Amino acid sequence: MLRCEVCGRSADVHHIVHRCEGGLDHPLNYKCLCQEHHRGKNGPHKSKDIDLKYKLELQKKLEGLLQEEYYPLEKLCSMLELKPKTMKRLLGGYHLYKEGYRSDDVIYELMGRMMYDEVMLEHYYDFMPVYNFA
Ligand SMILES: [Zn+2]
Ligand SMILES: [Zn+2]
Numbered sequence: 001m002l003r004c005e006v007c008g009r010s011a012d013v014h015h016i017v018h019r020c021e022g023g024l025d026h027p028l029n030y031k032c033l034c035q036e037h038h039r040g041k042n043g044p045h046k047s048k049d050i051d052l053k054y055k056l057e058l059q060k061k062l063e064g065l066l067q068e069e070y071y072p073l074e075k076l077c078s079m080l081e082l083k084p085k086t087m088k089r090l091l092g093g094y095h096l097y098k099e100g101y102r103s104d105d106v107i108y109e110l111m112g113r114m115m116y117d118e119v120m121l122e123h124y125y126d127f128m129p130v131y132n133f134a
Pocket of ligand 1: 004005006008009033034035036037
């Protein structure tokens with residue numbers, strides 16, 4: 001049984017980069033969350049900053065994994081446990097250098113063609129309530 005990564009209750013799978021955002025149906029992109037931490041108000045589908053926080057975690061994890069500037073396809077497949085077919089489809093539009101594919105391109109694709117930034121998180125916290133001056 002899957003356990004919620006936040007509270008340990010029984011969970012199902014959340015796609016960190018949502019499938020509609022181009023996220024992969026792959027363990028790398030999974031986060032186990034219970035009903036409440038998935039669809040509730042403290043879950044990524046209701047809370048923008050939680051959604052962003054999980055995406056930043058994934059991006060950092062990928063940046064930590066892919067520390068070299070380039071990786072050959074086979075190496076990427078084994079490191080990320082992705083099938084060569086999936087990887088080729090993902091990286092089809094990118095230049096294959098002598099040393100392999102650029103890590104930045106790989107991360108960008110895996111993040112659903114986005115790069116997330118801590119600054120984005122701070123901006124969510126800057127949200128100001130609308131005061132009624134009347
Ligand atoms: Zn939970
Ligand atoms: Zn979900």
